[in-house]
Amino acid sequence: MRTRRIGETQVSAIGLGGMPLSIEGRPDERRAIDTIHAALDAGINFIDTADAYSLSDADFGHNETLIANAVASYGGDTSDVLIATKGGHTRLPDGSWGLNGTAAYIKQACEASLKRLGVEAIGLYQFHRPDPKTPIAESVSAVRDLLDEGKIRYAGVSNFNSEEIKQANEILGGRLVAVQNQFSPAFRSSEPELELCDELGIAFLPWSPLGGISKAGDLGARFAAFAEIGAARGVSPQRVCLAWMLAKSPVVIPIPGSSRPASIQDSAAAVDLELTAEEILSLDKS
Ligand SMILES: NC(=O)c1ccc[n+]([C@@H]2O[C@H](COP(=O)([O-])OP(=O)(O)OC[C@H]3O[C@@H](n4cnc5c(N)ncnc54)[C@H](OP(=O)(O)O)[C@@H]3O)[C@@H](O)[C@H]2O)c1
Numbered sequence: 001m002r003t004r005r006i007g008e009t010q011v012s013a014i015g016l017g018g019m020p021l022s023i024e025g026r027p028d029e030r031r032a033i034d035t036i037h038a039a040l041d042a043g044i045n046f047i048d049t050a051d052a053y054s055l056s057d058a059d060f061g062h063n064e065t066l067i068a069n070a071v072a073s074y075g076g077d078t079s080d081v082l083i084a085t086k087g088g089h090t091r092l093p094d095g096s097w098g099l100n101g102t103a104a105y106i107k108q109a110c111e112a113s114l115k116r117l118g119v120e121a122i123g124l125y126q127f128h129r130p131d132p133k134t135p136i137a138e139s140v141s142a143v144r145d146l147l148d149e150g151k152i153r154y155a156g157v158s159n160f161n162s163e164e165i166k167q168a169n170e171i172l173g174g175r176l177v178a179v180q181n182q183f184s185p186a187f188r189s190s191e192p193e194l195e196l197c198d199e200l201g202i203a204f205l206p207w208s209p210l211g212g213i214s215k216a217g218d219l220g221a222r223f224a225a226f227a228e229i230g231a232a233r234g235v236s237p238q239r240v241c242l243a244w245m246l247a248k249s250p251v252v253i254p255i256p257g258s259s260r261p262a263s264i265q266d267s268a269a270a271v272d273l274e275l276t277a278e279e280i281l282s283l284d285k286s
Pocket of ligand 1: 017018049128207209210211216238239256258267
């Protein structure tokens, strides 16, 4: 498995996104664990989760617990697995999503994540999304305190624009190691943030890289160039998409979601698909 860098740590160039394993439509626990084990078998050692990946507030933390259990029950060596989680989103009883970016909440959420993940320090802790009711400086300062206290090894942010990324990196004293933003063939407006991360040497983690859970299967139908290059190379349009992202910059580490072993196996193989400059140009223009 090819690797890329998060902070000083090398991780697989493709990560596993845990969300489809815990939100509405999730598979049963056996299939969920098989999917995580298939990712580890394929050489993936970077797994993205969040405390809020659950059906509602009633099973808040479902995805973190699932991933911790799956990693613990894996037969092989998992000492190099980096689990990235997030705090700052809440879930309400009706299943809707809320936000809480206050320092007190972030610190309490991190403590709960530490317990669910069963670790002394979280590998990568990401502030999930700016809360319009709380200044970003307050939320990111809480993450800085967690870093200073050794409760998290690395700090990241998610859904931040370029100005907010610079501000976060300043508050963290240059210790921002990852930005997780939406990026896919259907959603390319985060290119400026990707370019900024490239300049600063910060990992850029595209979320919903295949267009999101409900649309990922139709990627080839919606973007013909991905289907055409996939057909010519004998691979899926989804694999072409991930290879295209990897070619954008060495800081890019896509985190495709998966609820079946076959889809994460297919995605993991994107690290070995080298696209030509001509192919990349046609995908860029599509
Ligand atoms: N920071 C944020 O605000 C935020 C927001 C959304 C998501 N995320 C993170 O980003 C991750 C990825 O996003 P996502 O799960 O929403 O969307 P996605 O990765 O674009 O799509 C996920 C779906 O793609 C399918 N898939 C994966 N690999 C495939 C392949 N090679 N061929 C065909 N289908 C494939 C999977 O199908 P099967 O289910 O059939 O396996 C899965 O349901 C999430 O899991 C989560 O960790 C973060």
